Amino acid sequence: MNKLSARVLIALSMIYGITVGVLAMLGVGGTTMTTFIIVGAIVVGGLWAIRGMLAGRG
Numbered sequence: 001m002n003k004l005s006a007r008v009l010i011a012l013s014m015i016y017g018i019t020v021g022v023l024a025m026l027g028v029g030g031t032t033m034t035t036f037i038i039v040g041a042i043v044v045g046g047l048w049a050i051r052g053m054l055a056g057r058g
Contacts, residue, residue, distance in 0.1 A: 005051055012047070016040050 020040070023033055 002055055009044075009047055009051060013044055016044050 020037060023036065
């Protein structure tokens with residue numbers, strides 16, 4: 001299960017990074033881009049933190 005969750009989080013992180021890159025290339029800016037980056041970073045970072053805490057207990 002640990003390996004699966006790591007793979008899912010890596011894939012999610014890659015999709016998030018690619019999405020940010022595509023939005024930047026398309027010229028999406030201002031509040032929309034800033035909000036997406038902040039919320040996405042909090043979600044992805046939070047999931048990594050939760051996984052890290054739970055992985056240490058196994």
